[in-house]
Amino acid sequence: MTESEVSDDTEAAIVEAAYRALCANGYADTTISAIAAEFEKSKSLLYYHYDDKEALLEDFLRFMLDRLESDLTATADGDPEERLWAVLDRLLPPELDEEGMRFRRALLEIRANAPHSETFHERFSRSDEVILGLLADALRAGTETGVFRPVDPEETAEFLYATAYGGLERAVTLDDPETVARTRRAIRRYLNDCVRET
Amino acid sequence: MTESEVSDDTEAAIVEAAYRALCANGYADTTISAIAAEFEKSKSLLYYHYDDKEALLEDFLRFMLDRLESDLTATADGDPEERLWAVLDRLLPPELDEEGMRFRRALLEIRANAPHSETFHERFSRSDEVILGLLADALRAGTETGVFRPVDPEETAEFLYATAYGGLERAVTLDDPETVARTRRAIRRYLNDCVRET
Numbered sequence: 001m002t003e004s005e006v007s008d009d010t011e012a013a014i015v016e017a018a019y020r021a022l023c024a025n026g027y028a029d030t031t032i033s034a035i036a037a038e039f040e041k042s043k044s045l046l047y048y049h050y051d052d053k054e055a056l057l058e059d060f061l062r063f064m065l066d067r068l069e070s071d072l073t074a075t076a077d078g079d080p081e082e083r084l085w086a087v088l089d090r091l092l093p094p095e096l097d098e099e100g101m102r103f104r105r106a107l108l109e110i111r112a113n114a115p116h117s118e119t120f121h122e123r124f125s126r127s128d129e130v131i132l133g134l135l136a137d138a139l140r141a142g143t144e145t146g147v148f149r150p151v152d153p154e155e156t157a158e159f160l161y162a163t164a165y166g167g168l169e170r171a172v173t174l175d176d177p178e179t180v181a182r183t184r185r186a187i188r189r190y191l192n193d194c195v196r197e198t
Numbered sequence: 199m200t201e202s203e204v205s206d207d208t209e210a211a212i213v214e215a216a217y218r219a220l221c222a223n224g225y226a227d228t229t230i231s232a233i234a235a236e237f238e239k240s241k242s243l244l245y246y247h248y249d250d251k252e253a254l255l256e257d258f259l260r261f262m263l264d265r266l267e268s269d270l271t272a273t274a275d276g277d278p279e280e281r282l283w284a285v286l287d288r289l290l291p292p293e294l295d296e297e298g299m300r301f302r303r304a305l306l307e308i309r310a311n312a313p314h315s316e317t318f319h320e321r322f323s324r325s326d327e328v329i330l331g332l333l334a335d336a337l338r339a340g341t342e343t344g345v346f347r348p349v350d351p352e353e354t355a356e357f358l359y360a361t362a363y364g365g366l367e368r369a370v371t372l373d374d375p376e377t378v379a380r381t382r383r384a385i386r387r388y389l390n391d392c393v394r395e396t
Contacts, residue, residue: 105310115303115372128368162368163361166361170360173312174313174323175313186360
Protein backbone atom coordinates (compact mmCIF):
# COMPACT_ATOMS: atom_id res chain seq x y z
CA MET A 1 0.00 0.00 0.00
CA THR A 2 1.37 3.38 -0.92
CA GLU A 3 -0.14 6.68 0.03
CA SER A 4 -1.47 7.16 -3.49
CA GLU A 5 -3.38 3.88 -3.39
CA VAL A 6 -5.63 4.54 -0.41
CA SER A 7 -7.18 7.67 1.00
CA ASP A 8 -5.92 8.94 4.36
CA ASP A 9 -9.33 8.16 5.70
CA THR A 10 -9.17 4.50 4.67
CA GLU A 11 -5.59 4.20 5.91
CA ALA A 12 -6.60 5.59 9.31
CA ALA A 13 -9.48 3.09 9.49
CA ILE A 14 -7.15 0.19 8.61
CA VAL A 15 -4.60 1.30 11.23
CA GLU A 16 -7.35 1.61 13.84
CA ALA A 17 -8.69 -1.86 12.99
CA ALA A 18 -5.19 -3.40 13.19
CA TYR A 19 -4.57 -1.68 16.52
CA ARG A 20 -7.81 -3.03 18.00
CA ALA A 21 -7.23 -6.53 16.62
CA LEU A 22 -3.66 -6.64 18.02
CA CYS A 23 -4.82 -5.44 21.46
CA ALA A 24 -7.63 -8.00 21.51
CA ASN A 25 -5.79 -11.01 20.11
CA GLY A 26 -2.01 -10.56 20.32
CA TYR A 27 0.16 -10.97 17.25
CA ALA A 28 -0.11 -14.73 16.72
CA ASP A 29 -3.92 -14.73 16.73
CA THR A 30 -4.37 -11.51 14.73
CA THR A 31 -5.48 -12.92 11.40
CA ILE A 32 -6.49 -10.74 8.47
CA SER A 33 -10.11 -11.71 9.16
CA ALA A 34 -9.70 -10.59 12.81
CA ILE A 35 -8.57 -7.21 11.45
CA ALA A 36 -11.46 -7.17 8.96
CA ALA A 37 -13.87 -7.80 11.84
CA GLU A 38 -12.63 -4.57 13.48
CA PHE A 39 -12.71 -2.61 10.21
CA GLU A 40 -15.47 -0.04 10.01
CA LYS A 41 -15.60 0.24 6.24
CA SER A 42 -16.32 -2.34 3.56
CA LYS A 43 -14.36 -5.54 4.26
CA SER A 44 -13.74 -6.00 0.54
CA LEU A 45 -11.79 -2.73 0.59
CA LEU A 46 -9.39 -4.26 3.11
CA TYR A 47 -9.04 -7.56 1.23
CA TYR A 48 -8.53 -5.60 -2.00
CA HIS A 49 -5.42 -3.96 -0.55
CA TYR A 50 -3.94 -6.84 1.43
CA ASP A 51 -3.40 -10.53 0.75
CA ASP A 52 -2.16 -11.39 4.22
CA LYS A 53 -1.67 -9.99 7.69
CA GLU A 54 2.11 -9.59 7.28
CA ALA A 55 1.68 -7.09 4.45
CA LEU A 56 -0.97 -5.21 6.42
CA LEU A 57 1.13 -5.14 9.59
CA GLU A 58 4.16 -3.92 7.66
CA ASP A 59 2.11 -0.87 6.64
CA PHE A 60 0.72 -0.59 10.15
CA LEU A 61 4.26 -0.44 11.57
CA ARG A 62 5.32 2.15 8.99
CA PHE A 63 2.33 4.30 9.91
CA MET A 64 2.93 4.02 13.68
CA LEU A 65 6.61 4.75 13.21
CA ASP A 66 5.97 7.80 11.02
CA ARG A 67 3.65 9.10 13.71
CA LEU A 68 6.17 8.42 16.49
CA GLU A 69 8.85 10.17 14.47
CA SER A 70 6.73 13.25 13.75
CA ASP A 71 5.47 13.46 17.37
CA LEU A 72 9.00 13.26 18.75
CA THR A 73 10.59 15.55 16.20
CA ALA A 74 8.04 18.18 17.27
CA THR A 75 9.60 18.16 20.76
CA ALA A 76 13.18 18.14 19.45
CA ASP A 77 14.10 21.50 20.88
CA GLY A 78 13.89 22.94 24.34
CA ASP A 79 15.37 21.65 27.56
CA PRO A 80 17.67 18.65 26.90
CA GLU A 81 16.35 16.67 29.86
CA GLU A 82 12.74 17.28 28.77
CA ARG A 83 13.72 16.07 25.30
CA LEU A 84 15.14 12.87 26.81
CA TRP A 85 11.93 12.31 28.78
CA ALA A 86 9.76 12.97 25.72
CA VAL A 87 11.37 9.87 24.19
CA LEU A 88 11.49 7.86 27.43
CA ASP A 89 7.79 8.61 28.08
CA ARG A 90 6.94 6.97 24.76
CA LEU A 91 9.03 3.91 25.60
CA LEU A 92 7.97 3.67 29.25
CA PRO A 93 4.65 5.54 29.59
CA PRO A 94 4.04 6.95 33.08
CA GLU A 95 0.46 5.68 32.84
CA LEU A 96 0.12 2.33 31.14
CA ASP A 97 -3.38 0.87 31.18
CA GLU A 98 -4.47 -2.64 30.25
CA GLU A 99 -4.94 -1.71 26.58
CA GLY A 100 -1.51 -0.06 26.48
CA MET A 101 0.07 -3.19 27.95
CA ARG A 102 -1.72 -5.40 25.42
CA PHE A 103 -0.65 -3.22 22.51
CA ARG A 104 2.97 -3.21 23.61
CA ARG A 105 2.86 -6.98 24.10
CA ALA A 106 1.66 -7.36 20.50
CA LEU A 107 4.40 -5.01 19.26
CA LEU A 108 7.08 -7.03 21.10
CA GLU A 109 5.63 -10.23 19.63
CA ILE A 110 5.91 -8.71 16.14
CA ARG A 111 9.45 -7.64 16.96
CA ALA A 112 10.31 -11.17 18.14
CA ASN A 113 9.39 -12.18 14.59
CA ALA A 114 11.60 -9.50 13.03
CA PRO A 115 14.53 -11.83 12.27
CA HIS A 116 12.19 -13.91 10.09
CA SER A 117 10.90 -10.96 8.04
CA GLU A 118 13.08 -8.56 6.11
CA THR A 119 10.44 -5.80 6.20
CA PHE A 120 9.72 -6.12 9.94
CA HIS A 121 13.49 -6.11 10.49
CA GLU A 122 13.84 -2.94 8.42
CA ARG A 123 10.95 -1.24 10.28
CA PHE A 124 12.37 -1.98 13.73
CA SER A 125 15.92 -1.06 12.69
CA ARG A 126 14.60 2.29 11.52
CA SER A 127 12.57 2.89 14.69
CA ASP A 128 15.65 2.08 16.77
CA GLU A 129 17.70 4.54 14.72
CA VAL A 130 15.11 7.29 15.17
CA ILE A 131 14.91 6.70 18.93
CA LEU A 132 18.69 6.46 19.39
CA GLY A 133 19.19 9.56 17.23
CA LEU A 134 16.74 11.65 19.27
CA LEU A 135 18.26 10.51 22.57
CA ALA A 136 21.80 11.18 21.33
CA ASP A 137 20.82 14.63 19.98
CA ALA A 138 19.30 15.60 23.34
CA LEU A 139 22.39 14.34 25.18
CA ARG A 140 24.68 16.22 22.79
CA ALA A 141 22.67 19.42 23.26
CA GLY A 142 22.93 19.01 27.04
CA THR A 143 26.68 18.43 27.02
CA GLU A 144 27.19 21.44 24.71
CA THR A 145 25.23 23.80 26.95
CA GLY A 146 26.85 22.33 30.06
CA VAL A 147 23.69 21.04 31.75
CA PHE A 148 24.98 17.48 31.19
CA ARG A 149 28.42 16.10 31.93
CA PRO A 150 30.60 15.34 28.90
CA VAL A 151 29.12 11.87 28.34
CA ASP A 152 29.46 9.98 25.06
CA PRO A 153 26.08 10.80 23.43
CA GLU A 154 25.81 7.65 21.30
CA GLU A 155 26.87 5.24 24.04
CA THR A 156 24.64 6.90 26.63
CA ALA A 157 21.70 6.91 24.20
CA GLU A 158 22.14 3.19 23.64
CA PHE A 159 22.45 2.58 27.38
CA LEU A 160 19.22 4.49 28.08
CA TYR A 161 17.39 2.77 25.25
CA ALA A 162 18.50 -0.69 26.38
CA THR A 163 17.33 0.08 29.92
CA ALA A 164 13.95 1.44 28.84
CA TYR A 165 13.45 -1.40 26.38
CA GLY A 166 14.40 -4.06 28.92
CA GLY A 167 12.16 -2.53 31.58
CA LEU A 168 9.20 -2.44 29.21
CA GLU A 169 9.81 -5.96 27.97
CA ARG A 170 10.06 -7.33 31.52
CA ALA A 171 6.86 -5.50 32.51
CA VAL A 172 4.98 -6.84 29.50
CA THR A 173 6.18 -10.44 29.66
CA LEU A 174 5.55 -10.64 33.42
CA ASP A 175 2.30 -8.64 33.10
CA ASP A 176 3.56 -6.29 35.80
CA PRO A 177 3.08 -2.55 35.07
CA GLU A 178 4.93 -1.71 38.32
CA THR A 179 8.16 -2.69 36.57
CA VAL A 180 7.64 0.29 34.24
CA ALA A 181 7.35 2.67 37.21
CA ARG A 182 10.44 1.18 38.89
CA THR A 183 12.48 1.42 35.68
CA ARG A 184 11.43 5.07 35.28
CA ARG A 185 12.60 5.83 38.82
CA ALA A 186 15.93 4.07 38.25
CA ILE A 187 16.50 5.99 34.99
CA ARG A 188 15.63 9.26 36.74
CA ARG A 189 18.19 8.53 39.43
CA TYR A 190 20.79 7.62 36.80
CA LEU A 191 20.19 10.91 34.95
CA ASN A 192 20.35 12.88 38.23
CA ASP A 193 23.47 11.18 39.57
CA CYS A 194 25.47 10.35 36.46
CA VAL A 195 24.42 12.62 33.59
CA ARG A 196 23.22 15.94 34.96
CA GLU A 197 26.05 18.36 35.73
CA THR A 198 26.20 19.06 39.46
CA MET B 199 7.82 -34.94 34.88
CA THR B 200 9.31 -35.10 38.35
CA GLU B 201 12.81 -36.21 39.15
CA SER B 202 11.53 -39.56 40.40
CA GLU B 203 9.85 -40.31 37.09
CA VAL B 204 12.84 -40.15 34.77
CA SER B 205 16.48 -40.94 35.22
CA ASP B 206 18.98 -38.10 35.18
CA ASP B 207 20.35 -39.61 32.01
CA THR B 208 16.99 -39.46 30.24
CA GLU B 209 16.31 -35.96 31.52
CA ALA B 210 19.68 -34.78 30.19
CA ALA B 211 18.91 -36.34 26.79
CA ILE B 212 15.49 -34.63 26.69
CA VAL B 213 17.00 -31.26 27.62
CA GLU B 214 19.70 -31.67 24.98
CA ALA B 215 17.08 -32.56 22.33
CA ALA B 216 14.90 -29.55 23.27
CA TYR B 217 17.93 -27.26 23.15
CA ARG B 218 18.88 -28.46 19.66
CA ALA B 219 15.30 -28.27 18.39
CA LEU B 220 14.85 -24.71 19.71
CA CYS B 221 18.15 -23.56 18.16
CA ALA B 222 17.23 -25.14 14.83
CA ASN B 223 13.57 -24.12 14.63
CA GLY B 224 12.78 -21.28 17.03
CA TYR B 225 9.94 -21.57 19.52
CA ALA B 226 6.94 -21.42 17.17
CA ASP B 227 8.22 -24.24 14.94
CA THR B 228 9.56 -26.45 17.73
CA THR B 229 6.93 -29.18 17.76
CA ILE B 230 7.16 -32.21 20.00
CA SER B 231 8.05 -34.26 16.93
CA ALA B 232 10.90 -31.81 16.14
CA ILE B 233 12.21 -32.46 19.66
CA ALA B 234 11.72 -36.22 19.20
CA ALA B 235 13.75 -36.03 15.98
CA GLU B 236 16.69 -34.65 18.02
CA PHE B 237 16.22 -37.17 20.84
CA GLU B 238 18.92 -39.84 20.99
CA LYS B 239 16.92 -42.40 22.92
CA SER B 240 13.70 -44.22 22.10
CA LYS B 241 11.09 -41.72 20.83
CA SER B 242 8.35 -43.60 22.71
CA LEU B 243 10.13 -42.72 25.97
CA LEU B 244 9.69 -39.04 25.14
CA TYR B 245 6.05 -39.37 24.10
CA TYR B 246 5.42 -41.45 27.22
CA HIS B 247 6.44 -38.51 29.43
CA TYR B 248 4.98 -35.62 27.45
CA ASP B 249 1.72 -34.97 25.70
CA ASP B 250 2.71 -31.66 24.19
CA LYS B 251 5.63 -29.29 23.70
CA GLU B 252 4.43 -26.84 26.37
CA ALA B 253 4.73 -29.45 29.13
CA LEU B 254 8.16 -30.48 27.84
CA LEU B 255 9.39 -26.88 27.58
CA GLU B 256 8.14 -26.12 31.09
CA ASP B 257 10.46 -28.86 32.38
CA PHE B 258 13.21 -27.66 30.05
CA LEU B 259 12.97 -24.16 31.53
CA ARG B 260 13.00 -25.53 35.07
CA PHE B 261 16.13 -27.55 34.28
CA MET B 262 17.93 -24.61 32.62
CA LEU B 263 16.98 -22.32 35.49
CA ASP B 264 18.16 -24.77 38.16
CA ARG B 265 21.47 -24.99 36.32
CA LEU B 266 21.76 -21.20 36.02
CA GLU B 267 20.97 -20.84 39.70
CA SER B 268 23.51 -23.45 40.83
CA ASP B 269 26.21 -22.07 38.47
CA LEU B 270 25.72 -18.53 39.73
CA THR B 271 25.38 -19.45 43.39
CA ALA B 272 28.79 -21.12 43.08
CA THR B 273 30.31 -17.72 42.28
CA ALA B 274 28.34 -15.93 45.01
CA ASP B 275 31.32 -14.94 47.04
CA GLY B 276 34.51 -13.10 46.23
CA ASP B 277 34.94 -9.67 44.70
CA PRO B 278 31.57 -7.87 44.39
CA GLU B 279 32.30 -6.54 40.91
CA GLU B 280 33.32 -10.03 39.73
CA ARG B 281 30.05 -11.34 41.16
CA LEU B 282 28.11 -8.73 39.18
CA TRP B 283 29.93 -9.71 36.00
CA ALA B 284 29.34 -13.42 36.63
CA VAL B 285 25.61 -12.65 36.29
CA LEU B 286 26.00 -10.08 33.49
CA ASP B 287 28.18 -12.53 31.50
CA ARG B 288 25.29 -15.00 31.52
CA LEU B 289 22.84 -12.36 30.35
CA LEU B 290 25.16 -10.71 27.82
CA PRO B 291 27.84 -13.29 26.93
CA PRO B 292 31.14 -11.73 25.82
CA GLU B 293 31.25 -14.29 23.00
CA LEU B 294 27.90 -15.04 21.42
CA ASP B 295 28.03 -17.33 18.41
CA GLU B 296 25.26 -18.10 15.92
CA GLU B 297 23.96 -21.00 18.03
CA GLY B 298 23.96 -18.86 21.16
CA MET B 299 22.00 -16.14 19.34
CA ARG B 300 19.47 -18.70 18.07
CA PHE B 301 19.01 -20.20 21.52
CA ARG B 302 18.45 -16.80 23.13
CA ARG B 303 16.00 -15.87 20.38
CA ALA B 304 14.00 -19.03 21.15
CA LEU B 305 14.07 -18.24 24.90
CA LEU B 306 12.79 -14.72 24.27
CA GLU B 307 10.04 -16.14 22.04
CA ILE B 308 9.02 -18.47 24.89
CA ARG B 309 9.11 -15.52 27.26
CA ALA B 310 6.92 -13.47 24.90
CA ASN B 311 4.37 -16.27 25.42
CA ALA B 312 4.72 -16.14 29.20
CA PRO B 313 1.57 -14.06 29.80
CA HIS B 314 -0.48 -16.80 28.10
CA SER B 315 0.94 -19.63 30.24
CA GLU B 316 0.85 -19.71 34.01
CA THR B 317 3.78 -22.09 34.23
CA PHE B 318 5.98 -20.16 31.80
CA HIS B 319 5.08 -17.02 33.74
CA GLU B 320 6.07 -18.68 37.01
CA ARG B 321 9.38 -19.93 35.53
CA PHE B 322 10.39 -16.51 34.21
CA SER B 323 9.28 -14.73 37.39
CA ARG B 324 11.49 -17.08 39.36
CA SER B 325 14.48 -16.65 37.03
CA ASP B 326 14.09 -12.88 37.31
CA GLU B 327 14.01 -13.13 41.10
CA VAL B 328 17.16 -15.27 41.13
CA ILE B 329 19.00 -12.87 38.82
CA LEU B 330 17.85 -9.74 40.67
CA GLY B 331 18.69 -11.35 44.01
CA LEU B 332 22.24 -12.22 42.95
CA LEU B 333 22.84 -8.73 41.51
CA ALA B 334 21.42 -7.06 44.63
CA ASP B 335 23.50 -9.30 46.95
CA ALA B 336 26.69 -8.42 45.07
CA LEU B 337 25.81 -4.71 45.18
CA ARG B 338 25.03 -4.92 48.91
CA ALA B 339 28.33 -6.69 49.59
CA GLY B 340 30.16 -3.98 47.65
CA THR B 341 28.48 -1.11 49.48
CA GLU B 342 29.16 -2.81 52.85
CA THR B 343 32.86 -3.23 52.16
CA GLY B 344 33.06 0.26 50.67
CA VAL B 345 34.18 -0.72 47.15
CA PHE B 346 30.80 0.52 45.87
CA ARG B 347 29.05 3.80 46.65
CA PRO B 348 25.98 3.57 48.89
CA VAL B 349 23.61 2.75 46.01
CA ASP B 350 20.16 1.22 46.57
CA PRO B 351 20.93 -2.48 45.91
CA GLU B 352 17.45 -3.48 44.71
CA GLU B 353 16.94 -0.48 42.45
CA THR B 354 20.43 -0.74 40.98
CA ALA B 355 19.98 -4.49 40.42
CA GLU B 356 16.77 -3.84 38.53
CA PHE B 357 18.42 -1.07 36.51
CA LEU B 358 21.33 -3.35 35.53
CA TYR B 359 19.01 -6.22 34.68
CA ALA B 360 16.74 -4.03 32.55
CA THR B 361 19.79 -2.73 30.66
CA ALA B 362 21.28 -6.18 30.08
CA TYR B 363 17.90 -7.61 29.11
CA GLY B 364 17.13 -4.77 26.72
CA GLY B 365 20.57 -4.97 25.12
CA LEU B 366 20.23 -8.72 24.57
CA GLU B 367 16.70 -8.41 23.24
CA ARG B 368 17.69 -5.67 20.80
CA ALA B 369 20.69 -7.73 19.63
CA VAL B 370 18.57 -10.82 19.10
CA THR B 371 15.61 -9.16 17.38
CA LEU B 372 17.87 -7.14 15.07
CA ASP B 373 20.23 -10.12 14.62
CA ASP B 374 23.14 -7.87 15.58
CA PRO B 375 25.62 -9.39 18.08
CA GLU B 376 27.56 -6.08 18.15
CA THR B 377 24.71 -4.64 20.26
CA VAL B 378 25.72 -7.09 23.01
CA ALA B 379 29.31 -5.82 22.97
CA ARG B 380 28.18 -2.18 23.00
CA THR B 381 25.78 -2.80 25.90
CA ARG B 382 28.59 -4.51 27.86
CA ARG B 383 30.83 -1.48 27.33
CA ALA B 384 28.09 0.93 28.42
CA ILE B 385 27.40 -1.13 31.58
CA ARG B 386 31.14 -1.23 32.36
CA ARG B 387 31.30 2.55 32.09
CA TYR B 388 28.23 2.92 34.30
CA LEU B 389 29.76 0.66 36.98
CA ASN B 390 33.08 2.55 36.78
CA ASP B 391 31.58 6.03 36.85
CA CYS B 392 28.46 5.64 38.99
CA VAL B 393 28.81 2.58 41.23
CA ARG B 394 32.47 1.97 42.02
CA GLU B 395 33.75 4.11 44.89
CA THR B 396 36.39 6.52 43.64
